[in-house]
Amino acid sequence: MKTLTTTPLAAGLAGTALTAFAPMVWGTTYVVTTELLPPGHPLFAGLMRALPAGLIALAITRTLPRGTWLLKAAALGVLNIGMFFPLLFVAAERLPGGVAATLGAAQPLLVAILAVAVLRQSPSAWRFAWGIVGIVGVGLVVIGPAAGFDLIGVLAGLGGAGTMALGVTLTKRWGRPADVGPTAFASWQLTAGGLFLVPVTFLFEGAPPAIDLNAALGYLWLGLIGGLLAYVLWFRGITSLPVTSVAVLGLLSPMVAAVLGAALLGQSLGPIQLAGFALALASIVAGQITPKSKQEGVVR
Secondary structure (H helix, E strand, O other), rough: OOOOOOOOHHHHHHHHHHHHHHHHHOOOOHHHHHOOOOOEEEEEEHHHHHHHHHHHHHHHOOOOOOOOOHHHHHHHHHHHHHHHHOOOOOHHHHOOOHHHHHHHOOOHHHHHHHHHOOOOOOOOHHHHHHHHHHHHHHHHHHHHOOOOHHHHHHHHHHHHHHHHHHHHHHHHOOOOOOOOHHHHHHHHHHHHHHHHHHHHHHHHHHHOOOOOHHHHHHHOOOOOHHHHHHHHHHHHHHHHHHHHHHHHHHHHHHHHHHHHHHHOOOOOOOOHHHHHHHHHHHHHHHHHHOOOOHHOOOOO
């Protein structure tokens, strides 16, 4: 009886597809934030997205970081969760979704730069060029003629892209302990990021807002699906796939946000937006290809 085996190509495609699920779910953040959550509480939204999901995952896995991983998990949790979440929600509240999404689309380009500085990979014109194409594509998809620019929102959007880019790069550099699965690894970071947000949230926002049924559903979606499930798949992908290939998958997030805006909020998608979709998709596909002359280097 023959045993079915998975080819490296099929395994790579499956891993990429699972990892891509995370930014696709994150694409729902804008519509959930604006339509379901109480306004004016971006830090509380980040806290509710991180800490409950992290504690649930810790209770399931019963695995705590040890040794040097106490500091590493804390650092990654602050970068990937604790700082990124509030910056994301501030940008979503203060900017049109298109502007916030385009600023976030700079992340793959930042990761390509950090891969040279932190991972000691050779500079890749391929990665830089397609990173710029991805930003242009997302900009065409989501920025309309009425786009506004709020300085605090712009700084928050760029800061969020930068913190997550550094977090993704360090996650790739450090990997994860051999005996720790992706769920436990995600739980460390969600919990660390959530704990970081507790004092910050109550210092800057005070008492939590009133939570009605819509808000409760929004927080549940962001915490369990957009937080726990998405980050388990995301961190799994970072440790098993080239970091620049994972980062460019983040472009799926604003594309999903644009589709949801058209489907649920009556926003239109014209020829310019469709051209932007084509450019962004091309960037995502190109990001999964490593030219033979520029193979991804290993950390030295």
